[in-house]
Amino acid sequence: xxxxxxxxxxxxxxxxxxxxxxxxxPILYCGERPVVYLDNAATSQKPDAVIAVTxxxxxxxxxxxxxxxxxxxxxxxxxxESARTRxxxxxxxxNPREVVFTRxxxxxxxxxxxxxxxxxxxxxxxxxxxxxxxxSNIVPWQMVAARTGAKIEVTPVTADGELDIAAFERLVGxxxxxxxxxxxxxxxxxxxxxxxxxQIAHRHGxxxxxxxxxxxxxxxxxxxxxxxxxxxxxxxxxxxxxxIGALWARxxxxxxxxxxxxxxxxxxxxxxxxxxxxxxxxxxxxxxxDIAGAIGLGAAIDYLTRLNMxxxxxxxxxxxxxxxxxxxxxxxxxxxxxxxxKASVISFLLDGAHPHDIGTILDQEHxxxxxxxxxxxxxxxxxxxxxxxxxxLAFYNTPEDIDALATGLRRVIEVFR
Amino acid sequence: xxxxxxxxxxxxxxxxxKPRNFHPLTDADHHAKGxxxxxxxxxxxxxxxxxxxxxxxxxxxxxxxxxTASASMMTEAIKGRTIxxxxxxxxxxxxxxxxxxxxxxxxxxxxxxxVFSGVREFPVRIKCAxxxxxxxxxxxxxDRSEAKTE
Ligand SMILES: Cc1ncc(COP(=O)(O)O)c(C=O)c1O
Numbered sequence: 001x002x003x004x005x006x007x008x009x010x011x012x013x014x015x016x017x018x019x020x021x022x023x024x025x026p027i028l029y030c031g032e033r034p035v036v037y038l039d040n041a042a043t044s045q046k047p048d049a050v051i052a053v054t055x056x057x058x059x060x061x062x063x064x065x066x067x068x069x070x071x072x073x074x075x076x077x078x079x080x081e082s083a084r085t086r087x088x089x090x091x092x093x094x095n096p097r098e099v100v101f102t103r104x105x106x107x108x109x110x111x112x113x114x115x116x117x118x119x120x121x122x123x124x125x126x127x128x129x130x131x132x133x134x135x136s137n138i139v140p141w142q143m144v145a146a147r148t149g150a151k152i153e154v155t156p157v158t159a160d161g162e163l164d165i166a167a168f169e170r171l172v173g174x175x176x177x178x179x180x181x182x183x184x185x186x187x188x189x190x191x192x193x194x195x196x197x198x199q200i201a202h203r204h205g206x207x208x209x210x211x212x213x214x215x216x217x218x219x220x221x222x223x224x225x226x227x228x229x230x231x232x233x234x235x236x237x238x239x240x241x242x243x244i245g246a247l248w249a250r251x252x253x254x255x256x257x258x259x260x261x262x263x264x265x266x267x268x269x270x271x272x273x274x275x276x277x278x279x280x281x282x283x284x285x286x287x288x289x290d291i292a293g294a295i296g297l298g299a300a301i302d303y304l305t306r307l308n309m310x311x312x313x314x315x316x317x318x319x320x321x322x323x324x325x326x327x328x329x330x331x332x333x334x335x336x337x338x339x340x341x342k343a344s345v346i347s348f349l350l351d352g353a354h355p356h357d358i359g360t361i362l363d364q365e366h367x368x369x370x371x372x373x374x375x376x377x378x379x380x381x382x383x384x385x386x387x388x389x390x391x392x393l394a395f396y397n398t399p400e401d402i403d404a405l406a407t408g409l410r411r412v413i414e415v416f417r
Numbered sequence: 418x419x420x421x422x423x424x425x426x427x428x429x430x431x432x433x434x435k436p437r438n439f440h441p442l443t444d445a446d447h448h449a450k451g452x453x454x455x456x457x458x459x460x461x462x463x464x465x466x467x468x469x470x471x472x473x474x475x476x477x478x479x480x481x482x483x484x485t486a487s488a489s490m491m492t493e494a495i496k497g498r499t500i501x502x503x504x505x506x507x508x509x510x511x512x513x514x515x516x517x518x519x520x521x522x523x524x525x526x527x528x529x530x531x532v533f534s535g536v537r538e539f540p541v542r543i544k545c546a547x548x549x550x551x552x553x554x555x556x557x558x559x560d561r562s563e564a565k566t567e
Contacts (some may be wrong), residue, residue, distance in 0.1 A: 296528070333435055352434075357425075357481050361421060361425075387457040
């Protein structure tokens with residue numbers, strides 16, 4: 001067993017380093033040797049604090065919410081609603097009622113497409129997306145376009161992996177109803193200038209949906225400052241459990257949107273003559289939600305808040321520049337995505353070695369990276385590449401993790417020599 | 418590392434670097450496309466038949482070392498064989514890839530294809546090794562849709 005570094009009981013106050021917080025993540029130390037986990041864009045690891053809170057919920061608080069008069073149910077309801085309040089505060093939302101819990105980012109986008117989209121899009125309405133969207137911010141719009149006759153326009157990206165803002169403005173200016181853009185690209189790492197894009201969208205009367213799956217865990221997010229209309233994200237990419245995520249939307253929009261699914265909790269009254277809907281956000285949370293998940297997400301948010309998101313961003317920016325420096329010393333390695341504003345996601349290609357082979361060889365060294373199209377086939381097509389290898393870093397990664405990656409990549413070169 | 422050398426045997430590395438029969442066949446009478454959605458590997462297979470016999474075979478495309486080497490070695494292995502012989506070779510090849518590590522395998526008739534036995538240790542890579550063979554199946558059936566490993 002690898003020896004555990006000393007445990008941090010409290011999150012260290014800034015400026016902490018990766019080494020100070022690494023021990024909070026038990027999985028990094030659970031095997032025969034530490035795993036070098038570099039697939040944080042797919043999902044993040046979970047700190048003890050989140051695991052403990054989830055377990056405690058099942059051990060001492062489990063009851064259904066919003067329905068019981070007994071103590072356990074009241075406690076569970078309070079914990080669930082308190083998670084909503086903290087989620088709202090974490091992203092700068094004015095009011096917790098603007099936060100709808102979903103299964104994740106994918107469901108949040110589908111919710112908007114199937115409620116706001118079906119209600120407001122008409123034949124000829126335009127939805128502006130970008131070339132760098134994840135499948136989950138493409139396919140729901142294709143589905144809603146097929147049903148409403150709306151048209152999808154795609155904002156091109158540059159060779160470096162930035163959005164072509166002039167083209168964006170042209171597309172939006174042709175009468176867009178909705179713009180849906182990722183905050184950070186899960187392939188290129190590009191941090192898109194959301195506030196600027198929102199201004200353009202609003203100037204032309206379009207609403208702005210931001211896919212925040214990759215941003216919430218890596219930078220401070222303030223939906224009020226971004227001025228967007230919808231913001232979606234997943235708990236599991238921000239140290240929280242799987243199965244929980246959220247949609248934030250302006251209260252007025254949520255009030256006007258029809259329900260997503262029908263069932264318990266989302267109604268006010270039910271009779272066979274007709275039913276009436278509960279208030280927002282409950283209108284969008286039919287059935288028993290992932291109570292443990294929401295509470296776990298609340299704990300993840302507490303954890304990240306203690307770390308301070310500005311410090312998280314700073315630690316990851318330092319790691320990114322170290323990683324790019326080290327990777328540039330690997331012969332035949334090319335980084336895909338060289339935007340000026342970049343998060344700690346590094347997609348790369350290596351001469352003579354296919355990403356899939358790189359992934360297998362690194363796995364033998366206990367290094368976990370992602371290979372493939374990363375749910376971004378249109379982006380792969382745009383760059384005429386079938387796949388990339390991707391190392392995505394989190395604040396608990398260390399410079400040693402990057403050195404291990406570099407050593408692993410030299411191994412790959414050796415195997416294929 | 419020993420597992421890696423088992424997987425990436427020299428023959429495989431060599432066929433990946435210099436794939437054989439790696440070109441389109443202008444006079445092909447059978448043709449099919451293969452796609453592994455998981456990793457994005459794509460290949461096109463061309464066959465020229467002489468009655469029931471595969472007279473010539475070639476491929477184009479881009480994929481990982483395992484899928485490229487497998488396609489390259491498959492085209493070599495099936496040339497001159499009847500459809501029935503090619504199909505039973507696929508069955509044997511498939512058995513080779515899916516037999517658990519400690520169990521003995523019947524390598525009779527596999528010849529060079531035996532180098533893929535190391536793939537058994539890497540279950541997620543079996544689809545890479547079989548893509549070309551699924552595409553062969555599609556080509557022989559003259560299936561217009563893309564052969565998929567999923
Ligand atoms: C940019 C982006 N959007 C959306 C998603 C979908 O998130 P989830 O699968 O958690 O719903 C992901 C996750 O891979 C992502 O990276």
